[in-house]
Amino acid sequence: MSNDYPESDDDALVQEDRLWQGNGWTARVIKNEDDDGWAVAMIKDGEPEPALVGPWTMGRDKKNPKPLDVNAFNTLVKTASEVIRRHEQQLHAQLHKNVTVGTDEGPVKVCLDITPDEDEPYATLSAVDQYGEELARVRVAPSFKLSATSASMWVENGFKKP
Numbered sequence: 001m002s003n004d005y006p007e008s009d010d011d012a013l014v015q016e017d018r019l020w021q022g023n024g025w026t027a028r029v030i031k032n033e034d035d036d037g038w039a040v041a042m043i044k045d046g047e048p049e050p051a052l053v054g055p056w057t058m059g060r061d062k063k064n065p066k067p068l069d070v071n072a073f074n075t076l077v078k079t080a081s082e083v084i085r086r087h088e089q090q091l092h093a094q095l096h097k098n099v100t101v102g103t104d105e106g107p108v109k110v111c112l113d114i115t116p117d118e119d120e121p122y123a124t125l126s127a128v129d130q131y132g133e134e135l136a137r138v139r140v141a142p143s144f145k146l147s148a149t150s151a152s153m154w155v156e157n158g159f160k161k162p
Contacts, residue, residue, distance in 0.1 A: 017067035025077050029056050029065045038065035042080035052080040101152045106130045110151035114142045127159060135159065 013021040018029040024045045032039040037058065041050040057066040066072075098111040107130050114123045121142040127135040136159030144150075144162065154162055 015068075015070075015073075018065065020068040020073045022073065023077050025073075025080065027068055027073050027076050029068060032056075040068075040076060042076050044080070044084065052076070052083050054079075097146045099146060099148050099151045101148060101155055103155060108135065108151075108155055110146065110154065112140075112144060112146040116142070125154065125162070127155060138162075 015021065020027045026043045026045070028041045028043065030039050030041055032055070038056040039053055040056040042052040043050045058064070059066045095114040095116065096111070098109055100107050100109045102108075109128045111126045111128070112123055113126070115121060123140045123142045123144050124137060125140045125144065125146075126137040129135055138159065138161045140162060150162065154160075
């Protein structure tokens, strides 16, 4: 005998007017604390804080929020995912920088990779030649400022720890 119903509905997704789950996300319509309107919070599964909180449309009665539906939810997921992606790109750009400097042997790419450890943050300064061969690697303070000037000085000084 076939059973078309799941064994347990503990994992069933909630899809209600003010709470909608799916695709690893939860949308929750909440009262906007700043005014009489409503807001929607998008929370990625497993995360303690919303990735996105934005205004939510009033319903026809101009008092209650418009109910969530699958199309609105999918749009919210796309927007919240984009916010997270941009945040990750910004963080990556802050932690991984590089400049290329010219030498008599050809261009050298100097990279600064910051490891933001809570107890002991540090950074690694490395140099790679035009063929991808690593020329040097040293540990530096995470506050090291990588610039064309600092990279050139490091290369010119024989890759001695700055």
